[in-house]
Amino acid sequence: MKYVILIHSNPDPWGHPTSRYTAEGRALSEEQHEQGDRAFDALLEEISASGELVTGEALADPASSTVHTWTPEGHLATDGPYAETKEQLAGFFLIDCASRQRAEELAAQFAGPGSVVELRPAMWSGGDDQ
Template identity: 40%
Template structure:
């Protein structure tokens, strides 16, 4: 099963991160990433740029409204993610407990990633997506 570990932090926690040597952060995260790779569970891992660089496209009106960042409350934002292929939610939880960027103000949300097999297989769009995934080596 695939699980996404979504890393979140409060404004205060992010400010404190600014006081930590970046090489130290890279060392901690690098060691954790290496563990995930050696365990054979890492599928993807990415950090995200500062929310001030982002935009929100609000499609609740016509035409959609585009708003420059920063946007939303901190609790609504996330700073990066891992996608793991693990046997269970419990295993995903155990990996999340070991994420090195931890402490007051840091949280990790865990969400299962649905698979194409969970959708109606007779749907023409699902058939097209399955063909694309097979052609690109994703299935």
Template identity: 35%
Template sequence: MKYLVLIYGDYRSADLAAVRALTKFKDELAVSGELVSSEGLAFPSEGRVVQVREGAKVVTDGPYGEAKEQLAGFFLVDVPDDERAQQVAGRVATIVGDRVELRPTVLST
């Protein structure tokens, strides 16, 4: 079963130790065969919203969210069951020192 672990954070207070720990955990998941993909995301100000309005593409530059915390990265894992997914998410939450969001994927291939 595939699960997405969504990591939120305040870009104004990046923690280098947490990034190193996440990288180490990413390597552990890769060795176990559970890692599908993991990436950190660029600052929200580098993002864009792409929409189609009346048949025309409209692109708007970021940033967008008013909240301090924005989506900062993710782990996509393929694990045997929900319990293991919760263990992975718990480890990520411990590393970042905050909650993370865990969601199963749908229509996985």
């Protein structure tokens, strides 16, 4: 089953990896960052080799987004971001796992300093949204 790992973060300034731009990440030593980078690279290598990684992307600064909405008068485009929160969607990974348990194991490893990770099943027409 496919799952999306959504990474929410509040880097200031916006940058990737977001863990280097959050208050929590700036409090870490360079050695801790390098250790985290190695662990993350190993995780990506593992799930690439197993075929579980489908794709992933870091996202640009939410301030660069355009929000498109529908109104009875027609479509309306406004400057983003959409969410009125500090945390914004920083990136995502699409994974394909044999079980929810395996997806949870992987998702936990994507959480970094100053970020929150959300795991959500991907949907398809006629699919189960549980």
